[in-house]
Amino acid sequence: MQLRWEAGAGSIQINGTEYQLKQCHWHSPSEHTLNGKRFDMEVHLVHESMDNRTAVLGIMYKIGRPDSFLSMMKQHLEAIVDTHNVERSVGVIDPKLLKLGSRKYYRYIGSLTVPPCTQDISWTIVRKVRTVTREQVKLIREAVHDEAATNARPVQPINQRSVKLYRPRD
Template identity: 80%
Template sequence: MGLDDEREFSYVEDSKNGPSNWGKIKPEWKICNSGTMQSPIDILNERVEVVSHLGRLHRDYKPSNATLNNRGHDIMLRWEGGAGSIHINGKQYQLKQCHWHSPSEHALNGKRFDMEVHLVHESMDNKTAVLGIMYKIGCPDPFLSMIKQDLEALVHTSNVERAVGIIDPKLIKFGSRKYYRYIGSLTTPPCDQNIIWTILRKIRTVTRKQVKLIREAVHDASETNARPIQPINQRIVKLYKPRVHEN
C-alpha cells in the first residue's frame, strides 16, 4: 500500500531498489529502513494479548462505483464515491481502496499464507486504518470470481485503468469476529507509520488460479509482491475475542 507511482521500487530482495534498500531510494522514504513500527509482522501467539474491550468491528460499507487500477506492483480496486466506512476507537475511517499481495504479507506464528487483501481506509484528519484478510489455497474467493473478467482484461492490455461499475465492498467476506490489532506502517514506500492495522483471525480461501491471475495482471515479472517480515520491536498485538454472551 502506498504510492501510485510505480517501478521505483521492487520486491527483488538483492536488487538495488529491493525491500532492504527502499529507505535509500528517496529521502522521504528513509523510514522504510529506520522506522521501528514497520509492517508486515509475524503475529506470534506468545506476544498476543487477548482482549474483549476493543469491541466488534463495525463496518458500514455500501455499493459504489469502482475502478481497477494496475499500479505496476499490485492491482488496486478504488472506490470513486463513498463506499462507506469502519469505526475504530470512535473515529470514522472511509473505505478508499483495496489491493492484493501474494503471498500474504503478515504471518501467523511464522506461517505466511497464499494471498492477503488490504482494505485501506482514511479518516477526515488523514489518518489511515488498514484491514487485512489472509487466504490459503482452497475454494474460490467469491469476490475475485466476480471481478475475474475485469482482471483478465488487465492481463491482455496495457490499459492501466478499467471502470468496473458498482461494487459492493461487503462482498469481501470477513467470516469471523475475531481480529488482531496493532500499530504499524504502510507496506510499500513511503512506509508511513502510525497506521492502525486490523488483521482478521480467520484465514479464508482462494484458488491457485485466482492468485496467479492477480499476479499476472500486474506485469511486473516478479513472482511475489509481499514485503519481508519486519521486526516487531516493543509493539503489543491485541487479539479481540467477543465475550461468550456476545456470541
C-alpha cells in the same frame, strides 16, 4: 493494481475515529503471518479518516476453494492482464462481498508495507484465514504486472509492538 471506490463505499470506526474505505489491493504471498505462518495471498482494504489518518484491514488466504469475490471479479482481472497503466471502470462493487469470515481480529499500530512506509497506521488483521484457488492467485499476480516472483514486503520484526486479539462480545 488496485480496486478503488470513489465515494460512499462504507467505513470502519476505530477508537471513535471514522475511516472511509478508499481502495483494496492484493499481495502474494501474505505480508502478515499467524503463529509464524505466511499464507498464499492477502488483501488490504485501505481506509482514510477526515484528518488523513490511515487504517488498513487485512484478510489472508490459503489455497483451497475459490474466493467468491475474486470469482465475481474474474472477467475484470482478465481484461487488464495485457494492459499497463490503464484505469478500467468495473461499475458498482459492494465491498461487503469481500467476506471477512470472522468477527475476531488482531490490531496493532505499524507502517504501510509499500514506500514510503508511512508510520502510525492502524492495522486490523482478520483472524480467520479465507481460501482462494491457485488460479485466482495466478490471475491476481498476472494483473499486478510487476514481473517479480512476489509482490509482498518481507516479514518485518515485531519491534516490541503490541498486537492484541479482539473478540466480539455477543
